[in-house]
Amino acid sequence: MSWEVGIDEKIMLVAELFFVILGLIVGSFLNVCIARIPRQESIVFPNSHCPHCRKPIKVYDNIPLLSYLLLFGKCRSCGQRISWQYPVVEVLTALTFWATFVLLGVNLKAVILLIFFSSVVILIFIDLNHRILPDVITLPGVLFGLLFSLLTPVQDSTAELVLRTFGLETSNAIFISFLNSFLGALICGGFLWLVAEIYLRVRKIEGLGFGDIKLMGMVGAFLGMKLALLTIMLGSMMGAIIGLLFIKLCGKDTRYELPFGSFLGIAAIISALWGHELISNYTHTLYRF
Ligand SMILES: [Zn+2]
Structure with missing residues (x-):
């Protein structure tokens, strides 16, 4: 009996990882929407900045989840706490992307569900913050x-x-x-x-x-x-x-x-x-x- 992972399983693992990373990246964008939509600000401009010191966040400090962990949840410029909500939104989005891929594979239905889930994640956290x-x-x-x-x-x-x-x-x-x-x-x-x-x-x-x-x-x-x-x-x-x-x-x-x-x-x-x-x-x- 072989304990090696078969080629099909390897491809499947890579695909699952791809959807987790895609979910983290989309989640990072959803964070911007959650913060800015209630303030009626543009979700495209300007680039992300720290809510405390207003300093722009550098590209290498803006990697979903990873940057939060590496910076111990603190802003590099002012050292103020970054809300726990940022990594939570990213992980939740990544989980929904992963589950959708595992349950439905890649098809139009799955794409439509991902659009639905992304909108719902924005609503969950805006309601939590502002009712x-x-x-x-x-x-x-x-x-x-x-x-x-x-x-x-x-x-x-x-x-x-x-x-x-x-x-x-x-x-x-x-x-x-x-x-x-x-x-x-x-x-x-x-x-x-x-x-x-x-x-x-x-x-x-x-x-x-x-x-x-x-x-x-x-x-x-x-x-x-x-x-x-x-x-x-x-x-x-x-x-x-x-x-x-x-x-x-x-x-x-x-x-x-x-x-x-x-x-x-x-x-x-x-x-x-x-x-x-x-x-x-x-x-x-x-x-x-
Ligand atoms: Zn700051």
Whole structure:
């Protein structure tokens, strides 16, 4: 038996490494977007600079993850701490790129998912920092989700179910895919809007922002209704658990505003990658009892 790595496995390892590095580089750009979009600054000019001393960051100090580790998380000029968020965004992006490659390989669907994940990572951290989900990302997100459904099929059975309910039938796969995307955006955005309205009427305070509703419109347009509903479920569970822990451990009061959009974003990434598997495992377990 040979313990050497075969040529195919070597190529696979190199490809995986390529996607990790690509993810780190894209993550580094996402950091710029996260910092500048809320301030309505250009994401292209000027070059990166230290937020404390404003000195431009040298090219060799701007290598994703590596520079942060080599500089022990401190600015070379002024020695102030660089936020932990920079490496976290880079590593998270790299992980999503790696997982997408391993699960889907290289194809149009994977490219579309990477665009989706990159937008979602920006939203996760802007919501975490500022409790906003900027329209400049969510609204084009809805539009691109709808457009991309014309290029690769959105896997969902909602469109066919709705058509059948109205006694309609079509074998046009592109139309069905687009309808799945459209219904995903409409139903999930609408569902969250309804929850927001009820919450507002009952508790007299705003629990959900319009940003969350638009974000779910975007998730629905990209993933279809089933995975988007799974996103809402997972995101709410995460929010409830982490929220309770936060209140218990950190002594925050119950009005502490959680970054719900951040939880929805993380849930959307999980749903997009493993959602169909999660749903089928769950229904299998249900049938067993
Ligand atoms: Zn500095």
